[in-house]
Amino acid sequence: AQKVTQAQTEISVVEKEDVTLDCVYETRDTTYYLFWYKQPPSGELVFLIRRNSFDEQNEISGRYSWNFQKSTSSFNFTITASQVVDSAVYFCALSEPFTYGQNFVFGPGTRLSVLP
């Protein structure tokens, strides 16, 4: 069965610090997709990134970077030089490509607070 674990419930950092949010997943499939979403206080889940299981190349987008390691079943998310606007709940999610419907499994989320 699919499962996503985000062991960090809450993280607080001071502005400009780097912070890494951990995500560990479980799946029996060799083909799958991983996602990160941001949920600010407004409540809307904002899509950040989608990676497939065959692409382990790390990705950088501005201050955001993602480290995908199949060997440890992890897909960690790093924010460099954090800003107050980064304060939100971040969710990691897993999906399988050959199913539909109940194919998105979310982790419990990590609440990030960036203090000025």
Add this chain to the structure above:
Amino acid sequence: GAGVSQSPRYKVAKRGQDVALRCDPISGHVSLFWYQQALGQGPEFLTYFQNEAQLDKSGLPSDRFFAERPEGSVSTLKIQRTQQEDSAVYLCASSPLVGGGETQYFGPGTRLLVL
């Protein structure tokens, strides 16, 4: 609008009351999903539509929950005889294509409080 919209944004219901939650997906998106998000938790799948067909409703918690998408665009999630445990945020998401692995785009959610 360009994104997924949901209404109402907030709903307070008395226990036993029926409620209807509306979702307007991104125009042209084939797939539509409903999720329930309890306080402090991640979203949990409720049901999935491909156009007007409800292909998966395995996540609906009871027969008091009913969803429809009659014309393949707007969807309504109805909860009959609401209970306090139904209090949660209900999120709608749409994606342009069919099949797992496609990015889902979420609406702002409807926060339901059952008193």
